[in-house]
Amino acid sequence: MDNPIRSLVIVGGGAAGWITAGLLAAEHNADQGVLAAIPKLTISLIESPDVPIIGVGEGTWPSMRLTLQKIGIGETEFLLCCDASFKQGSKFIHWRGQTAANRSFPDSYIHPFSLPIGQQELNLCPFWLPHQQDVAFADAVCQQFQLAELGLAPKQISTAEYSFINNYGYHLNAGKFSQLLQKHVTEKLGVRYIADHVTAIHSQQNGDIASLSTKSHGEISGDLFIDCSGSRSMLLGEHLQVPMISQQQVLFNDSALAVQMPYPTADAAIASCTHATAQSCGWIWDIGLPTRRGIGHVYSSAHLSDDAAEQQLRRYLTADFGASAASSAEFRKLSFAPGHRALCWKNNCIAIGMAAGFIEPLEASALALVEWTAKALSSQLPANRAVMDIVAARVNKVFLQHWQQIVEFLKLHYVLSQRADDDYWYEHRESSSIPTSLQDALQLWRYQVPSAMDISHSDVLFPAASYQYVLYGMGFQTQLSGSQKPSLQRKAQQLFNENIQRIQTLKQVLDDNRSLLQKIRQHGLPTI
């Protein structure tokens, strides 16, 4: 049983497979990007040559910067190869819904990637509450709100690769991203690429996977198998029979229509945030790359027919691209079962990406979870089979915590809505569809602002600030009792003023997204 873990076999390319291969190889087989003479691990990636990659996750979190850096890909190369642009957060439009009481406030808000100013010293949220009629929460506590709204880049041409002025992730072309990763990981990090079909899976007596049969590469054995086969979940789901846990009773969306639209003009502005515009039974994403916009309607098939979903999407396109472009656009239909596997790691098999679970891309959590799982595997890689189950149990525990948080955090966006245009929104607000711990938290937040105490584990995907951005962006009311200490009030006022000053300065010196990308094309970003 104490067989050392030396040979890793990844099934499935796509971003999940290649990110995992890259992180594992960079951590265990290379030092500062240089491949070791005798690599510790043998890493192979098997990919069916004719299975199309589903282009999910065209938006990333800021964590992707660190992931790319670890894998050893330069930011200039990445930006240019993947048609990438900078993502500074998500903008939610028409989620709150107009009522008689809130008609004078704009029905949109931003969940920026930057934390509130002075986060280390002071939770500014209680000090903002008295001013909520005058200034949006994100605007008061975070310079990124205004700068992102103005379409300004999160850094300058003189800012080093992966460094920032405002925290950012990326919008990218998922197909080109996988190609770049594949090229880098096979050429620089020694990962073996096998283009072949897996035809059979062979087990050991203890249920571990022993080997895979392939059409033309014979039998491929390994010590640890990584399932990146997408929603098919070939190893963990089909073979090891780990069941799906459906989350459809909480998050109804299970269908999407996707389209790519060229910009109306070559110099059109590139948006700084993913736009998510609420519809009668779902929402429309809008992601600006330098070359095109990726737009899609994600909805609940139980509430809306495909035809009606298509009509709503065409209506959205008409506003920006004109009636003729909108009516001739061709959509790609995707269906998914919202939920995740009961475990991500069983026996000697761990699933990463859609093979482990998938949910609507409302906060672009798909690639973030890929990165987290791949890093967890890479940093805790068991030395031998004997200790593997201990590591697996730990990873599984956090995997489920992350999924619970993702489901509840996404649900929060719906629960707070006052939209009344379809049963969809009413059903989202019915308590039977709301996880108990989220109901409890909402009770508490009527009297106190979200804090780190509300999150039950460390290493979180969404910090307390994320809850604040969404709650107060949606117009949630918190009634604090008593007043704040005068010394802290002065400190808060100082931070609010500092935020305003920083915005004024940065407005002068930041380029818009397209101009900066143009400069990067011309000069490259400095490496230091």
Added chain:
Amino acid sequence: MTKIALLNSVEHQPLKVITERGAAYGDNLWFTPTFPLEFRSVQAQYPIFFHKDQQTGKLYPVALFGFSHQENLFLQSNNWQHSYIPLSVLRLPFLIGQQTVREDGVEHQQRVIHIDVEHPRVSKAQGEALFLPFGGNSPYLEQVAGMLETLHFGLQDSQQFVEQLLALELLEAFALDVQLDDGTKHQMIGFYTINEDKLKALSAEALTALHQRGYLQAIYMALASQSNIRNLLKLKNQLLQQAAG
């Protein structure tokens, strides 16, 4: 304001260039670009660091004259207190330009002299004449042409120097903390210098490659130039004393 024009003996016949030094002529510079081929002269007087071009993000070596924007501590009234003035300052108001010419049906690039006719050094009344009364370049203009030529090749070489340094990860950001005699503290950020630990750890091959291009010498001259910070501090403290006294 700047107005760049291709220098020609017809339009610019009457122009003169003032060669005195002074803030009025744009010499109140915090720092100026330099290049390895003039490091030997520069390091005798000024600290050499690296700085990023705000338009391109590219690093380039600079000679430092002060601690803040528009502060040139070597400039006192109309006198520059040191004998060597870096070429990138001395060449003003002239610039190097590129011109495409056709020769025997083949297009090629030729370097030409440009002038900023709005530069405060440009005058019709005083200074060095550019052209002789009956045609031909003045000795001053010939001197300028030679200077621009040196600067052009120096800056090209400098780019390769910086690329080598970056490839070997020999540059690092640093913050210069200074305390003046009056007790005030200042921090200067946005400058880069040679990482001496990385330099010490270089392989023999890397050192040989640097040496063959003359860059090893440039690296050590840049390092040695750091002691000139003390001269800058002395000048700054003298200024403070004069202001107080």
